[in-house]
Amino acid sequence: MSTHNVNPNGDEHAVVPHGEHAVVPADPIADPGLHYYDERLTDVDKKAERRAERQVAGMFALASLLTVAFIVFYVIVGIHPDDPEDGVNIGDVQVSNLTLGLTLGLALFLVGAGAVQWARSLMSSPEVVHERHPLRSDDETRAAALADFETGTEETGFGRRKLIRNSLLGALALLPLPAVILLRDLGPNTGESPGERKQHTIWAEGVRVLTDVTFMPIRAADLEIGQLVNAMPATFEDLPEHGPERINERAKSPVMLVRMLPEDVHVAPGRENWGVDGILAYSKICTHVGCPISLYEQTTHHMLCPCHQSTFDLSDNGKVIFGPATRSLPQLPIAVDSEGYLIAQSDFTEPVGPSYWERTR
Template identity: 50%
Template sequence: MGNHSDGSPQHGSAVATAGQTEQAFADPGLPPHRLRLADTDPKAAKRAERQVTALFIISVIGTIVFLVAYFAIDLGHDSDIATIRLQNLLLGLGTAFAMLGIGTGIVHWAKALMPDHEVSEARHGIRSDEDREAAVKIVDDIIEETGIKRRPLIRNTLIGAMLVAPLPALAVFGDLGPRPDDKLRHTMWAPDANGKKVRLARDPDGTPIKAADVTIGSAFHVIPEGLNELHEGKLNEKAKAVVLLMRLNPADLNISPGRESWSYNGIVAYSKICTHVGCPVALYEQQTHHLLCPCHQSTFDLTNECAVIFGPASRPLPQLPIEVDAEGYLVASSDFQEPVGPSYWEREYS
């Protein structure tokens, strides 16, 4: 066979062969522990404690700035852009200092004052009462090592920062207002106390629309006539009452029983508010007769009473019943027959 002692696979040291003994390596263990300045110098430890306390106080101040900006700066209908920018600036700075203060303080506390010894131990399951008592002792040891009992200034400022930190979130969520209940069921499209019906008007100029103005394939963004004259609550009323008006070939419409009088010669009107999360449905595909919500791509089939054919929306767009008055103008014969806007779990459907 020949001599292969010159580095061949059978005799060379580059490849391990079966039967060879693997070389064992000694466990190097943990590296030597390096003491920090706060471990050896009481003044440095006290200085680090003051720094952590200051960071927690900064967090509290940031939360207070947020709350003051949120409640003290009144944004009315006549607020100028400078006031809005000031509030946004203070809200952002308040949130940043509130979160960064408490987060940086905890990190600095852990790095400068808490024990940093590395520990290696075998993992084992907790099965006996002795093991459970040992686990409780470990938790107690951790609490003791943090020094939270020996450092009341850090403990108290941390508790204070953690108590006030959620307040901005609570303020924002609370300002979302009460549940809609039946508020989304009533809009400006309802006839007045004398039975006068509301005309459909162009958005945004408020010009009434005649049926003759609506040609096949056209689409109008519509608001109730008189909306622009409101002095208070205009935006809230518009958010509920905006409508898309379109005209199709009447033969293309699949009308459910009971809705025969809700349209006029192929002219139909539907709520513009998507039933997913309330985004404005603003895109009309003339060839396919589809309405598209640009936020999450919910798609509604106009020929089938705006039934959902794609996307996350769970129900069709509410239809506004319309007719023509004696002067040829389009009017709403009644309010929507169901609440407009997004769906939610406590909502009742008609």
């Protein structure tokens, strides 16, 4: 036998005792019908309607102006220096990114915001119930759908509200232009390409090898077996304090010096004199995607990249023995000068860092 409980809202509901089945009424939930349609201000006030229309058109017009501003900023904020020797100025790149991002981002936002405002305040919004039906509608239904579409077109006022329609068409017509303008960046490169810039570093014959950060010259005799030292070329100190050249060389030139027993080194043909008493120098930039590496395992002479675990054998010409890297670590030929300090014999003989499509070596 059922009893009745009262829930916290004061509604009474039946409780079915254990072992009995509840009797489900034939129509347990009455159809609540459609919500009452709340008229909006723009439905009853012509002034409010015109104000909303101007707001929408204003947003579309502003989107057009911002799209034009994008193109203007693209042209006037140049990131390519007149003299290619100067390299790209990082400050110019930041200003260019900021202005292009702001103008295009705001233009897209305003087109979206204008469309939302148009739908919320001006388009008709009665609630409609549509029963599910087979996917292929009969001809009568299709004709009705077409009629509904035409009614909808009429209710949105797309044909009637010329100001909104034209400003939207203008904004949408201009929006693809930035994509077309940006194609210029795929065009022929004036000056040195990024690939060409990676082909060389500031290492050169006779350049001293300095400890990184403290920039002290390194005596070959001071390095112990098993030791690893991060190093930079002495020419790095001559670069201007600020500017792209220093940043680029900071990324390309670091090397790792390691010392191992000379009998552990497997020298490749042509590299017989690239080391000094078991001291070898390798690029510190991983050949996978360019992470700086330093995780050295003394006993195996393996160097592990922390990013994706590429492992290089420094006793075997920097060969890849594990991981996604496909190229050996570039080796820097080194020697000692008359005072016993380590120097480079030349620049790297191949580009350092990750592979790229226009590599020539």
